[in-house]
Amino acid sequence: xxxxxxxPKIIGFLCRWCSYPGADxxxxxxxKYPPNMIPIRVMCSGRVSPxxxxxxxxxxxxxxxxxGCHIGDCHYSxxxxxxxxxxxxxRNLLGYAGINPDRLRLAWVSAAEAPRFxxxxxxxxETVRELGPLSQEVAHQEVAHQEVxx
Amino acid sequence: MEYKNVxxxxxxxxxxxxxxxEVVDDHITGVWPAKTHAVSQGKLCIKGWNAADFVYxxxxxxxxxxxxxxxxxxxxxxxxxxxxxxxxxxxxxESGPNSIALLSSAKCTNEENYLLQKLARAVIGTNNxxxxxxx
Amino acid sequence: MIEEPVLSxxxxxxxxxxERLEESDGVVALRRSSEGVAPHVFRKxxxxxxxxxxxxxxxxxxxxxxxxxxxDIRLGIVARGCxxxxxxxMAKREQIDPDRLFIIGFACTEEEAQECHCSAPAxxxxxxxxxxxxxPPNPVVEKYDEMTIDERRAFWQRQFVKCLKCYGxxxxxxxxxxxxxxxxxxxxxxxxxxxxxxxxxxxxRAMHMASRCVACRxxxxxxxAHIPLTVLYDLMRRDMETLLGYVxxxxxxxxxxxxxxxxxxxxxxAVEA
Numbered sequence: 055x056x057x058x059x060x061x062p063k064i065i066g067f068l069c070r071w072c073s074y075p076g077a078d079x080x081x082x083x084x085x086k087y088p089p090n091m092i093p094i095r096v097m098c099s100g101r102v103s104p105x106x107x108x109x110x111x112x113x114x115x116x117x118x119x120x121x122g123c124h125i126g127d128c129h130y131s132x133x134x135x136x137x138x139x140x141x142x143x144x145r146n147l148l149g150y151a152g153i154n155p156d157r158l159r160l161a162w163v164s165a166a167e168a169p170r171f172x173x174x175x176x177x178x179x180e181t182v183r184e185l186g187p188l189s190q191e192v193a194h195q196e197v198a199h200q201e202v203x204x
Numbered sequence: 205m206e207y208k209n210v211x212x213x214x215x216x217x218x219x220x221x222x223x224x225x226e227v228v229d230d231h232i233t234g235v236w237p238a239k240t241h242a243v244s245q246g247k248l249c250i251k252g253w254n255a256a257d258f259v260y261x262x263x264x265x266x267x268x269x270x271x272x273x274x275x276x277x278x279x280x281x282x283x284x285x286x287x288x289x290x291x292x293x294x295x296x297x298e299s300g301p302n303s304i305a306l307l308s309s310a311k312c313t314n315e316e317n318y319l320l321q322k323l324a325r326a327v328i329g330t331n332n333x334x335x336x337x338x339x
Numbered sequence: 340m341i342e343e344p345v346l347s348x349x350x351x352x353x354x355x356x357x358e359r360l361e362e363s364d365g366v367v368a369l370r371r372s373s374e375g376v377a378p379h380v381f382r383k384x385x386x387x388x389x390x391x392x393x394x395x396x397x398x399x400x401x402x403x404x405x406x407x408x409x410x411d412i413r414l415g416i417v418a419r420g421c422x423x424x425x426x427x428x429m430a431k432r433e434q435i436d437p438d439r440l441f442i443i444g445f446a447c448t449e450e451e452a453q454e455c456h457c458s459a460p461a462x463x464x465x466x467x468x469x470x471x472x473x474x475p476p477n478p479v480v481e482k483y484d485e486m487t488i489d490e491r492r493a494f495w496q497r498q499f500v501k502c503l504k505c506y507g508x509x510x511x512x513x514x515x516x517x518x519x520x521x522x523x524x525x526x527x528x529x530x531x532x533x534x535x536x537x538x539x540x541x542x543x544r545a546m547h548m549a550s551r552c553v554a555c556r557x558x559x560x561x562x563x564a565h566i567p568l569t570v571l572y573d574l575m576r577r578d579m580e581t582l583l584g585y586v587x588x589x590x591x592x593x594x595x596x597x598x599x600x601x602x603x604x605x606x607x608x609a610v611e612a
Contacts, residue, residue, distance in 0.1 A: 253510050
């Protein structure tokens, strides 16, 4: 628990075939886990584009979780192949831009793996809690912003 | 197939950045910044990059339009000019030259703007003349 | 014995173009006129003394445009190393037909290689000139790992605050040919904000360019705000090599790794998920 009671906001992109049902199973099994993650169901983890992740950070997420099927189990055969290449690249890029890469995490969670879903979500929530609010890291930019709305 | 790049000046502001209009068979296909231009040095702002967009814009007028019964209807140049001359003359006689204002455009050439202000001052007799750059 | 006069680099190029002009419908190169230097398509009968090699424009974009507009047109091009790399990445993505293009490659000078921090300042199809040694890497990129995360953030915030969202970097890039661009999509980039939202705007392009950037440096040259974009893209290129063993613009047979399966383009490092 952080000193000032900071509760991280986490956006989770969960694939429709594996991770989202896995999360559902955790719920129906009444396993407790932190409520900080807002799940967004996508058809495949491969559908999660870098702009979706970046927009999530911009919208106020302190952490972004991308969850999909294990390699070999993707409903679309190789959708998650793209994910496993894309996410490490994006993590590195965030690091180059000065945003802690640990704010973005990739995890494979199958429809039967409710305990794994809980473990990943709990771990990630704690990681992001330790890192603090992202807005602290990008606070300076607000000064530079000038709105030119008509 | 004819390919050429035509040097021109961006119309959007007073900087006067140099750019090339890329023309393929008489059709503008894109814009290149002019890297040898002393002012712009191969760089453009967003307006410069899109400086040719208005050329083929669907909203661009191709014929004069005259409002008849509340609707804008296509007309010939003769029709339009006769109407303008007749109406401006009437308004000038009834309400005086300063009841008329003329608005030009920064996208017009200096020569065209010169003609319009001559029309305003010498023919109509008013100095109510301005254009979009001042707005 | 008659001695051949020693030709300068550009004279040598003009000679080769003259000899090969009739092999195609035209050769794409730079032309100098009273209006400056701009891309041109030289035809038989044109004055080749007007052919120039600087200042650099991304000439492969012209080839791509003409190949798509005229399905039968055959072209030649006067190309540097970066032009050829751009060609390879564009041909893989079906933006240029390699069967309808021949490349007259020439080498950059040592100064040019240094200016561009270029690791390959001559094309594989080298016909004129000798390849100089590669330029040294950008010192900012070399020392980047020593910067703390706070220093990096401060660096880019200072740089990106200058951005006027002219889209010049996107417009000039030979590899940016998408008809619908994510950088223009209001879903990802909120309209009406200057400076554009940090770091969304610039990082979208950095990610999209990851497997395509051929380090031609046109983006940085065209930026009116002098943002050192190539630092970010060089870092992405480094990652492409480490993570996927891929160097854009070098191997026509290597598929774009981010678009294909793990069997077709495997990861070179273990990724935990």
